[in-house]
Amino acid sequence: MTATTHTEIYRKLKGQLEPSRFAALHLWRARMMVAFKRKLPLLLLFVPPWISGIVFSFVVYSKFTLEQGMGSPIPGTTGGPAGSMVGVLAGQLIQVHDQIVIFTYVSRVFALLAIAWFGAGLVCEDQRAGAHLLYFSRPLSRFDYFLGHFLTIFTFGAIVTIGPVLLIGLVAVFSSPDYAFLTEKWDVLLGSVGYAALNVTVLSMIALGISSLASRKSYALAGVFAFVLGSDSLGAMFAGTQGESDWSMLGVLMNLRRLADWMMNANQSRFEWNPWYSVAILGGLAALGGLLVARRLRRLEVVA
Amino acid sequence: MSEPVIAITDLVKRYRTVRALDGLSLELPGGPVGLLGPNGAGKTTLIKLLLGLIEPDEGSARILGLDPSNRTDQIELRRRVGYMPESDCLLPGMNAVEMVSTLGRITGLSPADAMTRAHESLDYVGLDDQRYRPMSDYSTGMKQRVKLAQALAHDPPLLLLDEPTNGLDPKGRRHMLDLVHDLGHAQQKHVILCSHQLPDVERTCEHVVVLNRGRVIESGSIAELTSSDEHVVRVRVGGDESSFERALTQAGFSCTRTGPGALRIAAKIDDADSLFELAAQSGAWLEGVEDVRSSLEDVFLRLLRESQGEAR
Incomplete structure (x- = not known):
């Protein structure tokens, strides 16, 4: 072949191929790079949860600092000034605990929005663009492919849930006298982060499952909202008409709330069913999502 | 005589009741080989097998010395094969450089090598500044060239090119055939060219394999077959x-x-x-x-x- 420019010459690879152990991470990195190209969705989906996180953090901070000495002891606390201070601190800790629980309720919606937007198109758009032909002709297993996509959605979900929760928790820890929040309420911190991770995992699996059924992103997006919000509306409707709160178990977000109450020892839980039912329901949904993805990937790999 | 690049013996692959490959036996030497056959002849199944995507039901195969029925070898096989699919394919949201380097990374190139190879491969196929444009705006010719570039990113010894001239205008077709010829001859790659365009095969390949109903009906050098x-x-x-x-x-x-x-x-x-x-x-x-x-x-x-x- 005659080169038309000095560049049109075939060059041999000078380096060498390494064992591709982290193929899923390369896929994750590439998908993140693509997502970060479009700034408007990032702005719309990331800014509100972080603003909420900052507002909640400020409230938490104010509970510990601005209200020092102004708060009244919790009822039944006795023992003079020292007892009064202990009582004030105990009240503050409870109030901060409640703030974190309220934030986790709010964060379910942020997580749903972010996961639906960034996750709904992953599998179906790959299939539409023929990307699976390129991926599966590489040393990329179906599990690597799934893991790469799951990590992508999980990251976005984590940015809007785990991140702000950690911020609020850290503010609570550092604002409380002698790190009292860490020593007294460490289980709340652990529960809130664990719940955020669970929330993101369940919604990510649902989004991936629906994405693997849809032919384009818009359908998958509508499917995710329809499934999650539809199940909640149905649960709320039955609970309202039957006068039995257990019907709320039909809703994905309601089950997530039940788990939030359970994992963070929330004081005023609206739902009273056994939380293990919610674990089973959400676990089943996540497993179903995984099965749908596995089935689709098997077909995509063989069609490739 | 050197070991054949592809050696297949009595290979059978069934899809439920259909025998896509029906006792296929084949030995291919190195160099450029054309793979011909009508629809349903078993070409796609053979390509899947060569890529390590499927395992045969019966028979044995060695491709570049690897056994495609072994899971470890299947993955290794994909590192040694460059595949240019027939249909349009791109990684959503990426430009050509990002796509080729990402696929290079997945194949096992280091970050620096992946980026260098992305540019070298795109240079080779003649994609200039357009490599930074979103691929959704590309013409068919540009997409074909990027598909070839990604197949070359990891410098594989075996290339599977599925209809590389599909949808190209005469100038683009000539350019693509020049590249394929160069790869098969000057660069000494083993090229398997699937094409319905028989003149393309005649121009770029030395050997040809004709499949029908999952069997090889002819295999030999083009010079011998056409004499x-x-x-x-x-x-x-x-x-x-x-x-x-x-x-x-x-x-x-x-x-x-x-x-x-x-x-x-x-x-x-x-x-x-x-x-x-x-x-x-x-x-x-x-x-x-x-x-x-x-x-x-x-x-x-x-x-x-x-x-x-x-x-x-």
Whole structure:
């Protein structure tokens, strides 16, 4: 072949191929790079949860600092000034605990929005663009492919849930006298982060499952909202008409709330069913999502 | 003789009741090979097998010394094969550089090598500044070139090119064929070219494999397959044509005039010396002697007819 420019010459690879152990991470990195190209969705989906996180953090901070000495002891606390201070601190800790629980309720919606937007198109758009032909002709297993996509959605979900929760928790820890929040309420911190991770995992699996059924992103997006919000509306409707709160178990977000109450020892839980039912329901949904993805990937790999 | 690049013995692959590969046996040497066959002949299944995407039900195969029925070898195989799919494919939201480097990373290139190879491969296929544009805006020709570039990113020894000239204009097609020819000859890659464009195969490949109903119906060098059994040569004559024709008839050669100064003579190309002598004796001279060959298309159609006749 005659080169038309000095560049049109075939060059041999000078380096060498390494064992591709982290193929899923390369896929994750590439998908993140693509997502970060479009700034408007990032702005719309990331800014509100972080603003909420900052507002909640400020409230938490104010509970510990601005209200020092102004708060009244919790009822039944006795023992003079020292007892009064202990009582004030105990009240503050409870109030901060409640703030974190309220934030986790709010964060379910942020997580749903972010996961639906960034996750709904992953599998179906790959299939539409023929990307699976390129991926599966590489040393990329179906599990690597799934893991790469799951990590992508999980990251976005984590940015809007785990991140702000950690911020609020850290503010609570550092604002409380002698790190009292860490020593007294460490289980709340652990529960809130664990719940955020669970929330993101369940919604990510649902989004991936629906994405693997849809032919384009818009359908998958509508499917995710329809499934999650539809199940909640149905649960709320039955609970309202039957006068039995257990019907709320039909809703994905309601089950997530039940788990939030359970994992963070929330004081005023609206739902009273056994939380293990919610674990089973959400676990089943996540497993179903995984099965749908596995089935689709098997077909995509063989069609490739 | 060196070990064959692909050695397949009695390979069977079933999809429920359909036998996509039906006792396929094949040994392919290195270099550029054309893979021909009508729809449903088993080409796609063979490609999947070569990529390590499926395991055979029966029989054995060695591709570049690897066994595609072994999971470890399947993954290794994909590192040694560059695949250019037939249909449009891109990684959503990426430009050409990002796509080729990402696929290079997944294949096992280091970050620096992946980026270098992305640019080198895109240079090679002739994609200039457009490599930074979103691929959704690319023309068919540009997409084809990027597909070839990604197949070359990890510098694999074996290339599977599925209809690389699909949808290209004549200029783009010529360019693509030049690249394929260069890869198969100057770069000494083992190229398997799947194409319905028989002239493309004829131009770029030395060997051809014809599949039908999951079996190999012919395999051999294009030169052998297209050589005519009738042994006819075409000559261009200058000088006294009529006396050359008479001399040919007297010497026992049958000939026909096909135009001014052009004759078809029933003779082997090895008889060229005799023809030159006869021309000189009859006051004529030969400006050219060439073997008349069947086109690959003629051979392909004949083989299919024969194969279908046997099946009946």
